[in-house]
Amino acid sequence: MSFGKLLLCLFFQSAFALKYNMTPGVTPMSHQIYDLHMIIFYICVFIGVSVFCVMMYTLIYHRRSVGAKAAQFHDNLWVEVLWTIIPFLILVVMAIPTTIVMMRLNDARDADVNIKVIGMQWKWRYEYLDHNIAFDSNLAPSIARAMNGQLTEAEKQDPNVLLQVDEPVVVPIHKKIRFLVTSTDVIHAWFVPELGINRDCNPGFISETWAYIEKPGIYRGQCSQLCGSGHAFMPIVVIAVTQEEYDAWVKDKQAGNADGVNQTIKKISMSPDQNTQTKQADPAKAQEQTGEAPTKEALMEQGAVVYEKQCAVCHQLSGQGQGIFPSLIGSKVATGPVQPHIYQLLFGKNAMPAFKNILSYEEIAAVITYVRNMWGNDDQQKYGPDAGGVYTAKDVEAIYLKSKSNQDKGG
Amino acid sequence: MSDEPEKGLLRWVTTTNHKDIGTLYLVFSLAMFFLSGAMALLIRTELYRPNLMFLSPLFYNQLVTSHGLIMIFGAIMPALAGFANWQIPLMIGAADMAFPRLNNWSFWLLPFAILLLVSPYFIGGPAPDMGWTFYAPLSTTYGPPGTDAMIFAIHMLGISSILASINIIATILNLRAPGMTLWDMPIFVWSWLITAFLILAIMPVLAGTVTMMLTDRHFGTSFFNAAGGGSPLLFEHLFWFFGHPEVYVLALPVFGIISEIIPTFSRKPLFGAMSMIYAILAIAIMSFVVWVHHMFTTGVYLSTQLFFMYTTMIVAVPTGVKVFNWIATMYKGAITLEPPMMFAVGFVFLFTLGGLTGVMLAIVPADYQYHATYFVVGHFHYVIVSGLYFGLVAGAYYWVPKWTGKMYNFTLASWHFWLSLISSNITFWPMLLVGLAGMPRRIPDYNLQFTDFNQLATFGAFAFGLSQILFVIAMRQCIKGHQKAGQTIWDGAKGLEWRLPTPLPYHTFSEPPKVEGKTYI
Structure with missing residues (x-):
């Protein structure tokens, strides 16, 4: 868009009024927030215009160049009292409806659906407390590539490139949904404008907020609290569906039926999030089922997928690390004995999250094998x-069980 | 005490003269303004279009952090201290500040503190990358090594500000010319007296907070770590208990400057001088009980939110009184629009816009939608850049010719004003709008729908940044130019400083002047 055209837009904002205003949203609360916003906006415009009119009048008619002589008054008790009291009264008038809306907004009791929202660097984890469903939600084009400016041209053209996820949150309409937000590492914020929700996720604390969605649709948002390098790349997609569709989705999700889940999402979404259907290839698992140990190639292949999704955000695709995140190339952990390496993946260390609840043993084994054989890390001389070395789920499980029994012994 | 300054560079290191130290503060702050402004332009360049272009997210976050910290602690606060150093002794008829050596030290702590703050850029290891609010645990468990440099830099900056404040309070309370009561003092001096007490109250809180960060990072404490019984919310409370009054530390002295300039060019006494002083006092006191309005979305109790919403709304009342008083001062005056007055009027105009968006932010439910979006960025840039920065520039155009005896070119300064006015609006107005549309702040990359207004803001930012070069040229004319300023520089100016010869001698008021009644009527 040319500069001239942009300037025109600035002065003729009517066309932009809808695009660049707060969204009225799709919940009763977001409508009320929008109404408050418009009321206070018009009050501010009124005050601003009145003040500026007096100022402009003064600047035009009380100038020495038009022959104005300076008066010498410097006090007027009544005027001063008036312009203290009138703004105060305007504020009181404003405070009353605001207080009422706030009391409603903060009442999350008697919810029909309870979803725990967990922010972590840099993705969301959703736990449906009523249905025993839990999953992670990542930026759909790879976050590692987005953070390195390596998105493909096709991806860049997508109008929602940074606002789509691999696994959206699915919720029913016409139900009170309670969101319990928290974090496992730093402070994030779960911000979905159309639901009128912007709530900080504090590590170690849970706070609650709620929404009652009136119409089906896809509602997008993103983290709004600076949480590190990936802050711009942890979007939120909420898909609101009818109760029947929701029930079907829950059933499929509980049964681990990925195709069914995608059917539900596809039905509701006009433009489906492309990546929802591409589940990661799992060659190692396939071989496990046939009873053979997975080959190194299969592990490396699966490991590369896991690495790009889980590790590359911090340690980079190149393995070189960035900032406080150490390089994996020739690192002591990645080239030394494997036990501490697996232990660190399972239980985390400092900024490194614990993956024991996020990845399966197979996936951990695959990514361990991958990291230990990439970038010349397998150079035994x-x-x-x-x-180097090839490791399987059994190795990981052994270390997990060992550390558990140690913990039990230690009390 | 010789009458002439020493020759050579050593003069600036060893000086205890309030005018020299004031100059050091002002020159330093201008340099930091351009350094930090360059960072802002890098940020705006990256945001020119979606997709990462040339900055990594990590480096972007470092720039965001340094830009904020350096602008506040390196540019605006030292600029205010510079004006305090020059003007307070002149306005109250004192020969110098109360503690001249301390004064020297409070300045010379600054360059080293800022050097320490930016040192991680040069010695490797990421610089602090958690925003100027450096919330824990992003700054503690997850903070890069450079965070420690930031912690000690903040300690040094805090010591510098506290010492300067003690000096200012002692000067104002003890060194006023015989006959000048507190109520006779000019408003600028009043505003600094109150600001100095604010600084004394909040800087130790910040120092304590960063010390807790330090022990959390290295000595195993858990002040801000929930796993050890602490709370990240505690950090936010402590930070904003410092952070909100800090906003008024920046604003109040500028209110003082504006209250000096508008009467001069309206040729009319300041309207409601007493209510101006009471308004400053009220704002200063209220500033201690509004801090949670930065934290409405953290999940604090409803009752807490309500209390802090009401207090925040009440702050608008004294702030409004000040704006009304300035306009009433102009009303029925004989106004001329020399450059200082242009910037002062620009200040009133744009600061009011910033203040009104602030009232919008106080409405908690609406704040849920505004919070941490570009609406907030637009709001505080309206207050700080097109508000406070305009006020500081107005002060410079107003007083510097008196100090140096040389006048700048009015046409040049007018160009500076109009370009700054237009470009700052092109920069910050689109920010308000993309914020309403839901663009979060502090992101190096944004989704496509925000593109057009981000481009506009980037154009504006470059235009604004380049326009400020005109200010440097104008200031150079005041120092090295040929156009002499007369004895009477502004015919409407009142106050002790204008009775002195132009340019000001190196030492002034060695004999205290006689003062009867208010200096500013």
Whole structure:
């Protein structure tokens, strides 16, 4: 868009009024928020215009160049009392409806659906407390590539490129949905404008908020509290569906029926999030089922997928790390004995999250194998006999059980 | 005490003269303004279009952090201290500040503190990347090594501000010319007296907070770590208990400057001088009980939200009184629009816009939608850039010719005004709108629908940044130019400083002047 055209837009904002105003949203609360916003906006416009009119009048007619002589008054008790009291009264008038809306907004009792929202660097985890469903929700084009400016041209053309996820939150309409928000690492904020929700996720604390969605649709938002490098890349997609569709989705989700889930999402979404259907290839699992140990190639292939999704955000696709996130190339953990390596993936360390509840043993084994054989990490002459190696889910499970029993012994 | 300054560079290191130290503060703040402004332009360049272009998200976050910290602690606060150093002794008829050596030290802590703050850029390891509010645990458990440099830089900046404030309070309370009561003092001096007490109250809180961060980072404490019984919310409370009054630390002295300039060019006494002083006092006191309005979305209790919403709304009343008083001062005056007055009027205009968006932000339910979006960014840039920065520039155009005896070119300064006025609006108005549309702040990359107004803001930012070069040229004319300023620089100006010869001698008021009644009527 040319500069001139942009300037025109600035002065003829009517066309933009809808696009660049707060959304009225799709819940009773978001409508009330919007109404309050418009009322206070018009009050401010009224005050601003009155003040500026007096100012402009003064600047035009009380100038020395038009022959104005300066008066010498410098006090007027009544005027001063008036312009203290009138703004105060306007504020009181404003405070009353606001207080009423606030009391409604903060009443999350008697919810029909309870969803725990967990922010983590840099994705969302959703736990449906009533249905025993839990899943992660990542930026649909790979976050690692988005953070490195490596999105493809096709992806860049997508109008929702940064606002789509691999697994959306699905909720029923016409039900009171309670969101319990928290975080596992730093402060995030769950911000979905159309639901009128913007709530900080504080690590170690849970706060509650709620929505009652009036019409089916896709509602997008993103993290609004600076949470590190990936802050711009943790979007939120809420899909509101009818109760029947929701029930079907819950059933499919509980049964692990990915196709059914995608059917539901597809039905509701006009432009489906493309990546929802591309579940990661799981060759290792396929081989497990046939009873053979997975081959190194299969592990490497699966490991690459897991690595890009879970690890590359911090350690980079190149393995070089960034900032406080260490390089994996030739690192002691990735080339030394495997036990501490697996332990660290399972239980985390400092900024490194614990993956024991996020990845399966197979996935951990695959990504361990991947990291230990990439970037020359398997060079045994350089790093010693422990470098490289192929590891399976059994190795991971053994270490998990061992550490658990140690913990139990330790009390 | 010799009558002439020493020759050479050592003069600036060893000086205890309030005018020299004032100059150091002002020059330093201008340099920091351009450094930090350059960071802002890098940020705006990255935001020119969607998709990451040339900054990594990590570096972007570092720039966001440094831009905020340096603008506040390196540019605006030192500029205010510079005006305080020059003007307070002149306006109250004192020979110098009460503690001249301390004064020297409070300045010289600054460059080293800022050097420490930016050192991580040069010695490797990411610089602080958690925003100028450096919320825990992003700054504690997850903070890069450079965070420690920031912590100690903030300690040094805090010491500098506290010492300067003690000096200002001691000067104002003890060194006024015989016959000048507190109520006779000019409003600028009043505003600084109150600001200095604010600084004394809040800087130790910030110092304590960053010390807690330090022990959380290195000595195993858990002040801000829920896993150890602490709370990240505690950090936010402590930070904003400092942070909100800090906003008024920046604003009140500028209110003072504007209250000096508008009467001069309206040729009329300041309307409601007493209510101006009471309004400053009221704002200062209220500023301690509004801090949670930065935290409405954290999930604090409903009752807490209500209390802080009401207090926040009440702050609008004294602030409104000040704006009304300024306009009443102009009303039925004989106004001329020299550059200082242009910037002062621009200040009243744009600061009011910033203030009105502030009233909108106080409405808690609406704040849920505004919070942490570009609406907030637009709001505080209206207040700080097109408000406070305009006020500071107005002060410079007003007083510097008196100090140096040289006048700048009015046409140049007028161009500076109009370009700044237009470009700052092109920069910050679109920010308000994309914020309403839901664009979160502090993101290096945004979704496509926000593109057009971000481009507009980037154009505006570059135009604004480049326009400020005109200010440097005008200030250079005041120092090295040929156009002499006369004895009477502004015919409407009242106050002790204007009775002195132009340019000001190196030492003034060695003999205290006689003052009877108010200096500013």
